[in-house]
Amino acid sequence: MKKLEIKGIGTVSAFKATAYMMIIPSALLFLLGIILTMIAVVAQEPTLLALGIPYILMPVFLIGIYGAISMLVALLYGVLAKKFGGLELIVQEKTELDLTKGPAGNGYAPGPQSNFNPSNSPFNSGSSSPQSNVTPPPLPNLPSGPDQNSNT
Known part of the structure; x- marks a missing residue:
């Protein structure tokens, strides 16, 4: 296991992460603003228009x-981490694939093999009626109407 210490966070990276996290709430606010503005225009209500326009502009400001704020926190973290130490992460590196631990190496051991083998199964190779001797039932005769097999 390795110990890693985070000494700093990029300010632009912190801004981008915050912007990504704000996409859905900002889109909902913008959508609410558009709906309020459209209702205000149709109903000719200036109070709804005064509510709708700020909701359209609010996502940009938020x-x-x-x-x-996230850039300021990242900058402050960088200064304090250099002085007092940053967050420590403990990382374990896995390099080999252990196939004895089940599918995809998920940590589960494969279970015991089943001994279930019914004697009357057509899939049983030792049964008295093997699958190769089984014939499917005949298809029913379909009536031929004027639409089928006519060239006129």
């Missing part, structure tokens, strides 16, 4: 404010 992403900007939250992004700036």
Whole structure:
């Protein structure tokens, strides 16, 4: 096992991560603003219009404010991590694939083989009626109507 210490976080990276996390809430606010604005225009209500327009503009400001705060936190973390030490991660490296632990090496041992073998199964090679001797039932005769097999 290895110990890794995080000494700093990139400020642009912190801004991008915050922006990605704010996409869905911002889209919902923007959608709500569009709906309120359309209702206000159709109903000719200036109070709804005064509510709808800020909801359209709010996502831009929220992403900007939250992004700036996350950049400030990343910068502050970098300064304090250099002085007092950063977060420590313990990492274990796995390089070999152990096929004895079940499918995809998931840590489960393969189970015991089943001894279930019914004597009347057509899939049993030692049964009295092997599968090769089994014939399917005949197909029913289909009536031929005027639409089938006519050239006129």
